[in-house]
Amino acid sequence: MAALNHTGVSHKVFRLLGIPGLEDKHMWISMPFFISYVIALLGNSLLIFIILTRRSLHEPMFFFLCMLSGTDIVLSTITVPQALAIFWFGAGEISLARCIAQLFFIHSTFISESGILLVMAFDRYVAICYPLRYTAILTSSLIGKIGITIFLRSYGTIVPIIFLLKRLTFCRNNVLPHTGCEHIILARYACDDIHVNIWYGFFVLMSTVVLDVMLIFISYMLILHAIFRIPSKDARHKALNTCGSHVCVITLFYGPGIFSVLTERFGRHILPHIHVLLANVCILAPPMLNPIIYGIKTKQIRDQVIHVLFPKEI
Incomplete structure (x- = not known):
């Protein structure tokens, strides 16, 4: 984008429209948002x-699942309350500093x-390919280091975006056709050249999410190779079943995101509200459905949930 002459005005306050073109239906749209958020909070x-309270679940797989649930709570809390405020009260005003903070955390x-899903794939690889060394490899110390590395990577790659945005002058418009702030959406409202923002955003995407997807794919190729070498049919079925929940969650997390990116890049004739709705599905669906998937498909969790919700009378 070529640099333009600045008007001398740099907007410090923006207005989020919500779902553009569907403003009159915001009250109805808010219902699935609210229900999804409540389910995500309660389930996770x-x-x-x-x-954390059941010692029988103090295994690497469940600790990683605990990380995933915590991340889901944060992701939905960053985005959904803001959207509900727009839908219910028309409270779409947001300062530039708050907008940058929101997109940073999103x-x-x-x-x-994405990093946690990659580690969970590694967990399944170790459990199936090296079952006798599983607990020796995935020690509590290693799990802690993995968790710290995941969060340092995520924050470290996004911090430069703060400075890339703060250098811009936002003199085009201050109305954002969205329910929340995103890096490139906000950058497009600047009068400066944003090629650095675009290329850095591409670098972040390739070095994190795309790399994670490739490594997850490789992990499952190795897992499948090991599974189909198991002579017992029952053992093969059991091994495949242990990966079922994770595969469902991976599909749920990356599927809508990939589809959203493709429609954003190539769906020039798709209506704006479709793009916004797809972006929200990427954030709403995983936090709501992940605990349901693991609760249904993982026997240990299912049994503990039943015990907590329906305790037997003494």
């Missing part, structure tokens, strides 16, 4: 509580979740 909080949390 319950998972964290069960994993992007970093998204990258954190």
Whole structure:
């Protein structure tokens, strides 16, 4: 984008429209947002509580799931209350500093979740390919270091975006057709050249999410290779079943995101509100459905949830 002559005005306050073109339907749209948020909070909080309080679940797989649930709570809390405020009260005004803070936490949390899914794939690889050394490899110390590395990576790659945005002059418009702030969406309202923002955003995407997807794919190729070498059919079925929940969560997390990126890049004739709705699905669906998937498909968690919600009378 070529640099333009500045008007001398740099907007410090922006207005989020919500779902552009569907403003008259905001009250109806808010219902699935609210229900999804409540389910995400309750489901993920319950998972964290069960994993931390039940010693039988103090295993690497469940600790990583606990990280995933915590990340889901943060991701939905950063975005959904803001959207509901727009839908219910028309409270779409947001300062530039708050907008940058919001997009920082949205992007970093998204990258954190991608990193956790990668580590969970590694966990399944070790459990299936090296079952006798599983606990020896994935020690509590290593799990802690992995968690710290995931969050340092996510925050470290997004911090430069703060400075890339702060150098810009926002003199085009201050109305954002979205429910929240995103890096490139905000940068497009600047009068300066934003090629650095675009290329850095591309670098972040390739070095985190795309790299994670490639490594997850490689992990599952190795897992499948090991599984189909198991002579017992029952053992193969059991091994595949242990990966089922993770595969569902991976599909749920990356699927809508990939589709959203493709429509953003190539769907020039798609209506703006479709793009916004797809972007919100990427954030709403995983936090709401992840605890349900693990609760249904993982027997240990299912049994503990039943025990907590429906305790037997003494």
